[in-house]
Amino acid sequence: MRNICLLVLFSLVFTSSAVASIEIALRGEEPVVIDEIYHRDGLIYIPLDDLLSALALDGDWDSINHVYRIQSDRGTAIISPGSHFMRIGERFIPLQEKPRFIDNRLRVTENFVVKNLSSLVSTQLFYRNIDPATPRKGGDDSALDRLFSFMVKKKKPANAATLRAVGLDPGHGGFDTGSIGLNGFKEKDATLAVTLQLQRIVKMNLGVPVYLSRNDDYALSLEDHLQPAAEPDVDAMLLLHAQAAFSPVPSGIYLYIRSDEESKVDGDSLRLATALAKALREDGLTVRDIVTAPLLPLGRGDLPTVLIEMGYLSHEEDSLLLMKEEGQVRLATALFNGLKAFGLEGKGI
Ligand SMILES: [Zn+2]
Known part of the structure; x- marks a missing residue:
């Protein structure tokens, strides 16, 4: 794993139109790579479905109530593109950024993964942004x-x-x-x-x-x-x-x-x-x-x-x-x- 960081730099050089991807894993499990990442306002947005399946969690979009329900060891967590909170039972946990619908999928930010999604799993979660698409200044x-x-x-x-x-x-x-x-x-x-x-x-x-x-x-x-x-x-x-x-x-x-x-x-x-x-x-x-x-x-x-x-x-x-x-x-x-x-x-x- 020790070359990951160098590979990040390496990929920045050789990818003309850089496509971001992330890696995620539960402790002791093989990491899963998720490629379909979107950049908005300087943040990256990761499809929630893909994150949940990587972590062996279930979730469903409720199109009537316009909320997404994540089934976890800690109970059902509910988030919505309209809300800065994640609800678990009677608790409301603030989110740094709201989830967003982009290209027909509900997507969450890195902060959500690290701070909120990690709290829903009972084992340690590892997350890494493996090739952030750094914007080029005037760049070729x-x-x-x-x-x-x-x-x-x-x-x-x-x-x-x-x-x-x-x-x-x-x-x-x-x-x-x-x-x-x-x-x-x-x-x-x-x-x-x-x-x-x-x-x-x-x-x-x-x-x-x-x-x-x-x-x-x-x-x-x-x-x-x-x-x-x-x-x-x-x-x-x-x-x-x-x-x-x-x-x-x-x-x-x-x-x-x-x-x-x-x-x-x-x-x-x-x-x-x-x-x-x-x-x-x-x-x-x-x-x-x-x-x-x-x-x-x-x-x-x-x-x-x-x-x-x-x-x-x-x-x-x-x-x-x-x-x-x-x-x-x-x-x-x-x-x-x-x-x-x-x-x-x-x-x-
Ligand atoms: Zn580094």
């Missing part, structure tokens, strides 16, 4: 090509002793939530929190510019995610992500670097990944592996670039690390130590 693929051609041959001058600037990309954002883990915590929030901590620590300790792809909760095109790499003084680029598995078992950190066209390992990115892995391990964090990935999101240039999967939101300890400020500072500090070591290594080359 040539913009990406332009960005990558800019990054090619962008290497630190041989006489630069330390890092001149750092580029950081907090993965996902806005309606592109990334993975969703325990308690509904979202990858996009973990990546932003660690990024902001890392920005603070780098600025405090090295006093060099830190360029961010985003500093708040909004969706970006792939091109915008990589924009910091195009800054002329950036000597290292980190893409921060977290993953989730359908099982609570997988844990730990993975570092991804690109392999070049001849499948040779990219030397500078490997040096950077090695320095980061060492610093993370020195802080007692579990680094599983450094993996080469021939994926476009890591760029085709030779700027030292590492994509870091900082842990599993579906794993209890990892999720605490990613969700709590203390853990976020710990991750950011270790990443800073790795960046600093990488910068110092450059001395005298």
Whole structure:
């Protein structure tokens, strides 16, 4: 499951008219993919029938009363396209968004799945948006090509002793939530929190510019995610992500670097990944592996670039690390130590 997050990025590159899909499963069950997703007002709408059948629940549209009845372990839950509430017996539970009829099917949002539908099943529910169709800014693929051609041959001058600037990309954002883990915590929030901590620590300790792809909760095109790499003084680029598995078992950190066209390992990115892995391990964090990935999101240039999967939101300890400020500072500090070591290594080359 650990490549899911990368596959998300991968599909953004190669799908010209991106079609969204989601995965859903009850704990211990095989995930079901649902493809017929509609985007409205920056949200995705998923057919309720498909969600219920994936979760082995029954439901029926009552065309006379204009309500949908979901039969669950917790009783009959009633929702309606006209209402901001879900009724179970005498209880009215507020919904973040009303369900909507789109293309003849009643559809619900991700918030409904994570907050409301999950409360109707007695086992843990895993949900993931596997290829959010990020809107492109003015977009065809040539913009990406332009960005990558800019990054090619962008290497630190041989006489630069330390890092001149750092580029950081907090993965996902806005309606592109990334993975969703325990308690509904979202990858996009973990990546932003660690990024902001890392920005603070780098600025405090090295006093060099830190360029961010985003500093708040909004969706970006792939091109915008990589924009910091195009800054002329950036000597290292980190893409921060977290993953989730359908099982609570997988844990730990993975570092991804690109392999070049001849499948040779990219030397500078490997040096950077090695320095980061060492610093993370020195802080007692579990680094599983450094993996080469021939994926476009890591760029085709030779700027030292590492994509870091900082842990599993579906794993209890990892999720605490990613969700709590203390853990976020710990991750950011270790990443800073790795960046600093990488910068110092450059001395005298
Ligand atoms: Zn991700």
